[in-house]
Amino acid sequence: MHKLLRASLALALAAPFGALADTTPSEIESLRREIKTMRAKYEARLQTLEQRLKAAEAVRAETASTVRAAGGAVPGPTGASASTSAPAASPAPVASSAPPQSSPPPIAANPNAFNPALSLILSGNYTRTSQDPEKYAIAGFPLSGDAEVGPGSRGLSLAETEIGFAASIDPWLRGAAFVAVQPDDSVSVEEAWVQTTALGRGFSLKAGRFFSGIGYLNLRHAHTWDFVDNPLAYQALLGGQYGDDGLQLTWVAPTDLLVELGAEIGRGRGFPGGGDTSRNGAGMRALSAHAGGDVGVSHSWRAGLSMLEAKANGQELVATDTAGATMAHDFSGNTRVWIADAVWKWAPNGNATRTSFTLQGEYLRSTRRGELVYDVGGVDSAGALRAVQSGWYLQGVYQFMPRWRLGLRTERLDSGTPDYGPDSSSLAASLGATGYRPHRNTLMVDFNPSEFSRVRLQFARDRAREGIADNQIFLQYQMSLGAHGAHGY
Amino acid sequence: MKRKTLFVLVAALLALLAPAAQAALRVFACEPEWGALAQELGGDLLEVSVATTALQDPHRIQARPSLIARARNADLVVCTGAELEIGWLPMLLQQSGNAKVQPGQPGNFAAADFVPKLDIPDRPDRSQGDVHAAGNPHIQTDPRNIAQVAVALAARLQQIDPANAGRYAQRATDFAQRWQQAIARWSAQAAPLQGVPVVSQHKAFVYLYDWLGLREVAVLEPKPGVEPTVSHLQSVLASLKATPARMVLYAAYQDPRPSEWLSGHAGIAMVKLPFTLGGTEGAKDLFGLFDDTVARLLAAAGASR
Numbered sequence: 001m002h003k004l005l006r007a008s009l010a011l012a013l014a015a016p017f018g019a020l021a022d023t024t025p026s027e028i029e030s031l032r033r034e035i036k037t038m039r040a041k042y043e044a045r046l047q048t049l050e051q052r053l054k055a056a057e058a059v060r061a062e063t064a065s066t067v068r069a070a071g072g073a074v075p076g077p078t079g080a081s082a083s084t085s086a087p088a089a090s091p092a093p094v095a096s097s098a099p100p101q102s103s104p105p106p107i108a109a110n111p112n113a114f115n116p117a118l119s120l121i122l123s124g125n126y127t128r129t130s131q132d133p134e135k136y137a138i139a140g141f142p143l144s145g146d147a148e149v150g151p152g153s154r155g156l157s158l159a160e161t162e163i164g165f166a167a168s169i170d171p172w173l174r175g176a177a178f179v180a181v182q183p184d185d186s187v188s189v190e191e192a193w194v195q196t197t198a199l200g201r202g203f204s205l206k207a208g209r210f211f212s213g214i215g216y217l218n219l220r221h222a223h224t225w226d227f228v229d230n231p232l233a234y235q236a237l238l239g240g241q242y243g244d245d246g247l248q249l250t251w252v253a254p255t256d257l258l259v260e261l262g263a264e265i266g267r268g269r270g271f272p273g274g275g276d277t278s279r280n281g282a283g284m285r286a287l288s289a290h291a292g293g294d295v296g297v298s299h300s301w302r303a304g305l306s307m308l309e310a311k312a313n314g315q316e317l318v319a320t321d322t323a324g325a326t327m328a329h330d331f332s333g334n335t336r337v338w339i340a341d342a343v344w345k346w347a348p349n350g351n352a353t354r355t356s357f358t359l360q361g362e363y364l365r366s367t368r369r370g371e372l373v374y375d376v377g378g379v380d381s382a383g384a385l386r387a388v389q390s391g392w393y394l395q396g397v398y399q400f401m402p403r404w405r406l407g408l409r410t411e412r413l414d415s416g417t418p419d420y421g422p423d424s425s426s427l428a429a430s431l432g433a434t435g436y437r438p439h440r441n442t443l444m445v446d447f448n449p450s451e452f453s454r455v456r457l458q459f460a461r462d463r464a465r466e467g468i469a470d471n472q473i474f475l476q477y478q479m480s481l482g483a484h485g486a487h488g489y
Numbered sequence: 490m491k492r493k494t495l496f497v498l499v500a501a502l503l504a505l506l507a508p509a510a511q512a513a514l515r516v517f518a519c520e521p522e523w524g525a526l527a528q529e530l531g532g533d534l535l536e537v538s539v540a541t542t543a544l545q546d547p548h549r550i551q552a553r554p555s556l557i558a559r560a561r562n563a564d565l566v567v568c569t570g571a572e573l574e575i576g577w578l579p580m581l582l583q584q585s586g587n588a589k590v591q592p593g594q595p596g597n598f599a600a601a602d603f604v605p606k607l608d609i610p611d612r613p614d615r616s617q618g619d620v621h622a623a624g625n626p627h628i629q630t631d632p633r634n635i636a637q638v639a640v641a642l643a644a645r646l647q648q649i650d651p652a653n654a655g656r657y658a659q660r661a662t663d664f665a666q667r668w669q670q671a672i673a674r675w676s677a678q679a680a681p682l683q684g685v686p687v688v689s690q691h692k693a694f695v696y697l698y699d700w701l702g703l704r705e706v707a708v709l710e711p712k713p714g715v716e717p718t719v720s721h722l723q724s725v726l727a728s729l730k731a732t733p734a735r736m737v738l739y740a741a742y743q744d745p746r747p748s749e750w751l752s753g754h755a756g757i758a759m760v761k762l763p764f765t766l767g768g769t770e771g772a773k774d775l776f777g778l779f780d781d782t783v784a785r786l787l788a789a790a791g792a793s794r
Contacts, residue, residue, distance in 0.1 A: 171593065174583075200588035202561050252586045253559045258554035260584075292554025297542065300553045345551065349544040352551060354744060402716050402744075450715065451549075451576070452615060484572070486580035489552050 007411055084120065116167035116175075117483035121223045123159035124477055127151055131470040137320035138464040139436045140415025141236040141389065142329055144271040148240030151229065151462070151472045158183040159476070160222060161191065166483070172198040175208075178221065186274055190221070190243065202252035211243045213250065213262045214288050215307035215362055216341035218242055226358075226397045227444050228458045228474045231411050233391030236438075237337055237366045239271030242308065244284050258302070263286040272335035272366065273310030283311045292489070297350050302489060303342040310335050312370070321464075331385065333370010339363070343489075361394040372420070374427075383427065387418035395442075403449065409442040414465075438464040454478045509550035514650050517559050517590070519568035519578060520547055521766035522629040523600060523638075525775045527567055529664045530643050538563075543741045543768035547573055548619065548714065559567050560585040563596070565649055567642065570599025571606060573626035595648050601626055603641040604634040607695045618712025629765060631696035632672050632779050639664055671776055675783050676700075685790055686732065688725065688757075690717070690739035690748050693764065697782070706732045709739075709747045717747040729755050736760050737788040741768030758789035 127133075129151050136150030143149055152159075160183070166176035177192040193208030211219040217234060218241055230240055244268025253259035268274070268283020277283050286309070292302030317329040340363045347356040352487060365388070372385040393411035414437055420427040440463060446456035455477050462470040513536040518524030524539035531537075540560050541550055547569070550556075560566065560581040568574050582591055588597035606624025613622040628634045643661035647654040681701040690709040698705055707728055712720040736758040739748040745761065752759035762782055763772035771781030 168592070195583075197583075197591045198588040199586065202586040203584075204586045250586065252557065252584070254562055256555075256558055256562075258558035258561075260557075290554075292560070294553065294555040300551070300555065302554045345553075347551075350542065350550075351545045351742060353546045353549050353742075369507065450615075451619065484575045486576055486578070486583075488580055489554060489557075489585075 005480040006277075019020065026192075073376045114167070116165040119162075119164040119166075119480065119482040119485055121160075121162040121164070121221075122477075122479045122481065123223060124157065124163070125152065125159050125228070126156050126475040127154050128473040129154055129470055130472075131465070131468060135320075135324060136464070136470075138232060138236045138413065138438050139320070139466045140434070140438070141235070141413065142317035142319035142331075144239060144274055144315055146239060146274070147271050148230070149234065149235045151470070151474070152445075153183075158367075159478075162221065162223065164483075164485075168197070169194065172196060187233075194235075202254060204250050206248040206250075207246075209243060209245045210248060211241060212264055212266075212286050212308065213248065214286050214308050214337075215339040215364070216302070216304070216343055216360060217362065218339075220488070221480045223480065226360075226395065226407050227409055227442055228476050229460075231391075231393035231395075231409070232364070232413050232438060232440055232464060233362065233364045233393055233411060236391060236413055237272070237364045237389060238308075242270060242272075243375040244269055244273075246284065256293075256389075258290070260288075260290045260304075262286070262306075264288075268310045268312070271315070271370070272308075272337065273312050273315075274314035275313040275332065278314070279311075279313075285309045298348055299344065299346050300489075301342070301344045304340070306339045306341070308337045308339070322428070324465075327375050329375065330373040331368070331370060333368060333385065335366055335368045337364060337366040339365075345489075352399070354399075356399045358397045359395075360397075361392065363390070363392040365390040383423070385418060388416045390414045390416070403447060405446050405448070407409065407442075407444040407446075409444075410440075411442075412437055412439040431460075434466060436466040438466075440464065451484075506611075514646070515562055515564045517563035519566070519574050520629070522635070522775065522778070523567040523642075525766050526635060526639060526642060527565075527646075529658050530639060530657060531646055531774060532656075532660060534650065534656060535646075537680035543763060543765045543772070546742050548576065549743070550574070550577045552577045552584070556581050557584045557645060560590060561587050563587065563590050564726045565596045565598060565645070566590040567598045567600065569601050569626050569628065571623040571626035571628070572621040573601070578595050598642060598645050600634075600638040600642070601628055604628050604637050605670075607699060608692065609786050615686065618710070619714025625692060627764075628696050629763075631700040632668065632675065633700060634696060635775065636649045636665065636668050636672070639668065667776075671779065675779050678787065679783050682786055682790055685736075686734045688729070688734045688737040688751060690737065690743055693740050694738060694762070701783075701786070703786075706734050709737070722747060722750055725751065726754050729757075733757075736786075738762055740764035758787045760785050762786075 026065045077078060090459065133154060138149065138395060161181040162178055163181070164176065164178045166174070168174045173194050174197050175194040178190040180188050180190045182188065189209055191208070191210050193206050195206040196204055198483055199205060213219055213261050217225070217230065234240060244264070244266030246264055248262060248264045253261070264284070264286040265282040266284035266286075267277050269277050273283050286307065288304060288306035290302060290304030292300070294300045313332050315331045317331055319327045319329055321327065333442060341361070341469055343360040344360065345356065345358045348354070368385060368387045368389075373380055373382045391411065393409055395409035396445035397405055397407040411485040415435070417435065418428060440460055442458060444456055444458040444461040446454055449453045456474070458474040458476070460472040462472055464470070510565070514531065514534060516524070516527045516531070516535050516537045518527055518537060518539045520541055521539050521543060523595055524537045527535055528537050534638070540556050541547055566582070568578060588594070591597060601623065607629070608625035610617065610620045610622065613620055639661060643657050646657045650657070679701045684704055686704045686706045686707065687698070688707045692708055692710070692713050695705070697703065707725045709717040709722065710723060711718060737748045737751045738760045739745055740762055741764050745759075745769055748759050751757070761769065763769040763778055764783060766772050766774065766778055769781050769785075771784070772778040
């Protein structure tokens with residue numbers, strides 16, 4: 001309506017202006033062009049409306065006729081004639097009988113019609129910590145440089161910006177890519193995979209870079225987490241989140257109870273794998289089994305057991321001793337991580353719009369076997385290593401009213417007693433192993449104005465470092481633009 | 490090696506546990522109305538499972554494990570489409586590993602593809618709330634839409650299960666007759682509702698209004714999918730002074746409080762509509778759904794006269 005008004009105003013003004021001698025020809029020309037484009041726009045819009053009207057009329061007419069004929073549109077009303085004609089002719093008549101009823105939108109030769117669904121996640125934080133995040137470490141857990149550990153940088157900062165693309169490739173495959181732009185302007189490919197859609201019988205095969213299907217949280221992107229950060233157990237034992245380049249085969253059993261089995265092989269490019277990954281074979285293997293179902297209409301659950309095995313060859317690790325000094329190690333060997341996960345959700349009558357509650361917990365246990373080149377007093381020496389480390393978290397998130405959620409998480413790590421071979425006890429002491437158990441408690445509250453936006457306040461008391469309590473406050477926003485993503489359980 | 494054997498054993502065990510291949514066509518319906526319609530058209534040829542209830546918000550369903558398992562085993566998925574299930578159905582289909590029900594396959598049926606849609610936004614933008622680019626998806630509130638979907642769904646059933654095409658056709662004819670008679674009856678009963686001004690809590694009933702000639706004068710949600718705020722309710726109340734309404738309508742799955750507030754302050758009737766099967770006591774089947782909807786509207790119109 002506004003545009004029409006503007007157009008008529010422009011017309012009314014343009015007429016007297018034309019008579020004015022001092023109006024430049026270019027102005028008139030531009031006005032003319034503007035009017036022309038406006039007219040074109042309105043004609044196009046009128047045409048679409050007309051088409052829509054026609055489609056609607058066609059459908060109305062068709063139903064009226066089918067109703068009058070009482071089944072005229074569907075093959076033979078008598079069983080005998082239908083059963084003889086149906087098998088031979090069934091696909092064709094149906095294919096032709098369905099489309100005329102739908103009103104195909106007039107997308108005439110739009111080259112963008114097949115563009116992938118595009119989504120964009122915008123996120124930013126304000127972080128306040130009582131300890132210097134630069135010196136963050138998890139006592140007893142030597143970590144590789146690429147591990148995502150700690151509260152991030154202090155003050156106001158942009159968080160990860162994630163761009164996602166997803167579309168069907170052809171009738172048999174679909175593909176997706178998620179590219180993360182870090183606040184330091186570096187770009188990384190978080191996921192980029194193709195997946196079969198036509199294998200059937202519950203099988204899907206995925207190839208490319210993807211988050212492993214182990215555990216519960218591992219495959220979830222940061223913007224779907226219930227807290228600002230990942231649990232300590234994920235940070236210490238999986239380097240944050242385990243993603244790899246490889247293949248994944250999943251199978252959903254034909255049962256009423258959900259049973260999902262997964263097998264993966266990969267390059268082993270990130271912690272607990274890593275280092276030199278140049279090999280012909282696989283550097284990572286993973287197996288996972290999950291089951292899930294409903295209990296009544298208000299409760300649902302999912303639980304599983306997964307195992308990840310990764311090879312490391314010359315993996316550089318940074319350990320921090322009790323004094324806060326860092327030491328560089330070099331690990332070569334195998335790491336096996338077992339994960340037990342369980343989640344239980346409640347929503348009255350299955351309607352989570354008003355109130356809901358989620359209880360979730362995971363237990364991770366990692367066994368590292370291999371050779372460690374360690375640096376004690378600036379001298380490299382090599383020795384065998386066998387270390388069993390574990391950690392767990394338990395969290396509850398309660399939506400107490402529409403749009404508001406409250407969450408509590410508690411977690412603990414156990415660095416175990418690493419076995420360094422014959423001189424184990426003296427080495428352990430000089431490597432800073434004290435048997436300290438890092439732990440953390442976290443409280444968060446978030447407000448979700450819509451399905452597409454979230455603002456979160458989180459407070460954590462982090463005791464990952466021995467004898468030091470780090471009070472962390474986060475204020476975070478997460479926004480989702482573009483394609484409406486479907487959320488996993 | 491051992492682990493592999495174990496894996497194979499577990500898989501074999503699960504395959505044994507699986508329900509023996511059934512003759513019945515397995516239909517996964519996203520909403521109760523489509524489950525009921527499939528049942529009308531397929532009878533005992535179908536084994537219908539419904540993903541949601543009338544007390545759940547069909548926009549916001551979690552992709553629960555049980556739903557993935559059911560999508561895995563379905564021969565046909567019958568949903569509303571028009572982006573109503575966009576937050577959960579794609580996830581179910583992706584995780585199901587079921588090739589038959591992927592979008593574009595005959596086993597994937599979206600009812601909204603077969604009816605002309607209302608409320609198609611000129612320029613979809615989320616500043617307008619949870620709008621659907623394809624138009625308003627709540628098509629089941631108009632029985633004439635159900636009739637159209639029935640024709641298309643019967644055709645689809647015949648395509649997927651050609652061996653029983655004759656029986657589907659027969660049932661479709663029978664249903665169409667009974668449905669047309671029922672529509673005529675409801676339309677006659679609802680004649681007094683023509684032009685009655687109403688307020689809706691969510692823009693959930695445009696097709697119902699289109700059918701019965703009810704006039705929507707205000708909506709309690711400031712934008713589709715956005716919870717009513719006190720200030721917006723006040724402004725609706727104020728607007729009713731100039732354009733009075735006779736009743737405020739809400740769907741069974743919605744929080745009744747905003748409607749209660751308006752009903753109390755404006756002194757107009759409040760009507761809980763079943764919206765789908767099971768939303769109210771009376772809405773036991775497709776016919777009951779509209780019997781009860783019309784009865785409730787008439788009762789409210791009569792009371793406020």
